[in-house]
Amino acid sequence: MTATHSSSPPARTPRGSARAKLIAAAHQEVRRQGYAATTVDQICAAAGVTKGAFFHHFESKEALAVAAAEAWTERARPMFDMLPHTKLEDPLDRLLGHIDFRFSLLHGPVDGFTCFIGTMVQDAYATSESIRLACEASIAAYCEALAPDIEAAMDAYGAPDGMTALDLARHIQSVLQGGFVLAKTTNDPAIARESVAHLTRYVRMIFGRT
Amino acid sequence: MTATHSSSPPARTPRGSARAKLIAAAHQEVRRQGYAATTVDQICAAAGVTKGAFFHHFESKEALAVAAAEAWTERARPMFDMLPHTKLEDPLDRLLGHIDFRFSLLHGPVDGFTCFIGTMVQDAYATSESIRLACEASIAAYCEALAPDIEAAMDAYGAPDGMTALDLARHIQSVLQGGFVLAKTTNDPAIARESVAHLTRYVRMIFGRT
DNA sequence: GACAACATACCAACCAGTCGGTATGTAGAT
DNA sequence: ATCTACATACCGACTGGTTGGTATGTTGTC
Numbered sequence: 001m002t003a004t005h006s007s008s009p010p011a012r013t014p015r016g017s018a019r020a021k022l023i024a025a026a027h028q029e030v031r032r033q034g035y036a037a038t039t040v041d042q043i044c045a046a047a048g049v050t051k052g053a054f055f056h057h058f059e060s061k062e063a064l065a066v067a068a069a070e071a072w073t074e075r076a077r078p079m080f081d082m083l084p085h086t087k088l089e090d091p092l093d094r095l096l097g098h099i100d101f102r103f104s105l106l107h108g109p110v111d112g113f114t115c116f117i118g119t120m121v122q123d124a125y126a127t128s129e130s131i132r133l134a135c136e137a138s139i140a141a142y143c144e145a146l147a148p149d150i151e152a153a154m155d156a157y158g159a160p161d162g163m164t165a166l167d168l169a170r171h172i173q174s175v176l177q178g179g180f181v182l183a184k185t186t187n188d189p190a191i192a193r194e195s196v197a198h199l200t201r202y203v204r205m206i207f208g209r210t
Numbered sequence: 211m212t213a214t215h216s217s218s219p220p221a222r223t224p225r226g227s228a229r230a231k232l233i234a235a236a237h238q239e240v241r242r243q244g245y246a247a248t249t250v251d252q253i254c255a256a257a258g259v260t261k262g263a264f265f266h267h268f269e270s271k272e273a274l275a276v277a278a279a280e281a282w283t284e285r286a287r288p289m290f291d292m293l294p295h296t297k298l299e300d301p302l303d304r305l306l307g308h309i310d311f312r313f314s315l316l317h318g319p320v321d322g323f324t325c326f327i328g329t330m331v332q333d334a335y336a337t338s339e340s341i342r343l344a345c346e347a348s349i350a351a352y353c354e355a356l357a358p359d360i361e362a363a364m365d366a367y368g369a370p371d372g373m374t375a376l377d378l379a380r381h382i383q384s385v386l387q388g389g390f391v392l393a394k395t396t397n398d399p400a401i402a403r404e405s406v407a408h409l410t411r412y413v414r415m416i417f418g419r420t
Numbered sequence: 421g422a423c424a425a426c427a428t429a430c431c432a433a434c435c436a437g438t439c440g441g442t443a444t445g446t447a448g449a450t
Numbered sequence: 451a452t453c454t455a456c457a458t459a460c461c462g463a464c465t466g467g468t469t470g471g472t473a474t475g476t477t478g479t480c
Contacts, residue, residue: 018426034333037246040470051471052427061470111336118391122332123244125394126321136395160411167404170392174405175381178388181328182380184335185346194377195384201370202412228460250436262461265437 019057021047026068032111035065035124035131062128065120069134072116073141080145091152092207098146099203102176103196106189110180113189118177143169157207168203175199229267231257236278242321245275245334245341272338275330279344282326283351290355301362302417308356309413312386313406316399320390323399328387353379367417378413385409 025047029038040061044054058064080086085097105113121135143166150165179192204210235256239248250271254264268274290296295307315323331345353376360375389402414420 032336034244034246036244037333037337039468041468050427052474053425055471056425117395119332121394122329122391123247125397126242127247132395132397136397139392139395168408170401171385171405171408174388174392174402175385176388177391178384178386181332181387181391182349182384184331185327185342185349187335187342187346191380192384195381198378198381198412202408202415205412205415249434251434260461261437262439262441263459266459266461271436 018047018049018053021049022054022057022064023068023071026064027072027116028111030065030068031114031116031119034122035120036127037123062131065124065128065131066134069117069120069131069138073138076142077145091149091156092209094149095146095153096200096203096209098149099172099196099200103193103200106179106183106193106196108189110183110187110189113192114180114184115177118180139173143173146172153207157209159206163206168206172199172203228257228259228263231259232264232267232274233278233281236274237282237326238321240275240278241324241326241329244332245330246337247333272340275334275338275341276344279327279330279341279348283348286352287355301359301366302419304359305356305363306410306413306419308359309382309406309410313403313410316389316393316403316406318399320393320397320399324390324394325387328390349383353383356382363417367419369416373416378416382409382413 022043025043026038029042029046032038040051040054043064044051054064058067079098079101083097083101085094085101088094088097107113117135117138121132124131125135146169147165150168153159154163154165175195175198176192179195182195183189183192185191232253235253236248239252239256242248250261250264253274254261264274268277289308289311293307293311295304295311298304298307317323327345327348331342334341335345336342356379357375360378363369364373364375385405385408386402389405392405393399393402395401
């Protein structure tokens with residue numbers, strides 16, 4: 001190994017990156033096939049590491065799933081403070097901007113926009129309580145991040161009796177998750193876009209914005 | 211074997227019932243764990259038959275899944291012509307009655323009301339085209355069964371520009387599927403009921419029924 | 421040189437599917 | 451009516467490949 005410092009180094013991926021790559025690979029594979037159908041070997045192959053690395057960083061497949069759920073929550077955070085629409089003055093504009101943003105993601109291949117959490121919880125909720133709880137926390141975090149703008153919109157424009165901000169946030173999440181499921185049946189995002197369009201109309205009607 | 215003709219017979223399940231029992235077992239098991247996580251042995255055990263019977267009636271696990279999807283569609287049919295609300299005169303009443311009925315199912319343990327189709331398509335759409343198509347057909351059948359009442363309500367009460375009956379039917383299905391996913395995260399149907407309540411409000415607002 | 425970050429080789433359990441066989445029904449000839 | 455010939459329904463041990471996980475070796479870094 002004389003030429004270590006010049007010419008092309010072995011192009012090995014940097015040491016210490018295996019954990020993050022495994023989580024990214026888990027997101028990708030589980031979104032496509034669900035949790036149970038995704039094997040540890042598949043995740044390792046997609047991440048470009050070996051099984052040794054996998055079990056060095058994670059106690060089990062289940063532990064990776066929990067870590068991946070937490071990472072997914074973090075990944076979603078920029079949606080709530082880094083995007084242009086979050087800077088708008090009117091809270092209803094911010095809310096509608098968020099829904100529009102989610103709408104705009106619904107293009108291209110289905111595995112490109114589906115939700116890791118929603119996919120995983122479907123076939124793991126009954127078999128792994130720790131995975132279920134991680135998914136519950138992730139969804140709750142999303143809804144709580146969405147709630148303040150809804151709350152402010154309710155203050156500014158009023159809202160139907162008995163409706164709460166968290167309520168509506170969960171409904172928004174519900175429509176998105178349902179859209180993902182339907183898009184998987186048709187293998188096409190159009191059906192999900194339709195549904196989100198209904199959601200937009202509903203939100204506008206609630207707050208009286210024609 | 212002297213007492214063959216009297217006392218308790220071996221109580222064997224009737225010949226010819228294995229196929230139906232396997233499909234029912236598949237519904238139950240797949241709804242709880244998803245398609246990939248459910249093993250053939252599990253389905254056989256739940257159905258009370260052996261593997262021999264399984265592969266006598268179905269060419270493969272995949273073939274059973276397709277047959278079970280078709281059976282699920284049939285199982286849903288009575289929702290559209292046997293229930294009291296389907297006899298109402300006003301099409302909007304029939305539509306709202308249907309949604310109320312779906313709402314009323316959202317009680318008790320999660321595996322009691324979730325959708326076999328929605329659960330299965332999540333972890334099989336990318337790996338089995340035949341299963342995906344069977345799920346697509348089942349969802350389409352549901353939406354088409356729902357569409358006539360929506361169409362009639364649109365004729366009677368008017369509807370927003372650009373909205374179609376099939377559109378709204380798919381949105382209803384979307385909210386239900388999303389509700390199932392969220393209910394799995396919390397292991398509680400309350401979150402799904404909330405979402406369907408929003409759906410009811412939306413439908414009423416669209417057709418101007420306060 | 422010690423420790424973290426990997427890689428390689430391996431294993432026991434499990435899985436979908438097979439196969440040889442049995443039990444039960446049924447149609448036709450006699 | 452009964453016997454033969456055949457079909458359908460079902461059984462359960464077995465198999466080849468796969469799976470999550472382990473035990474042990476190697477390499478880079480401080």
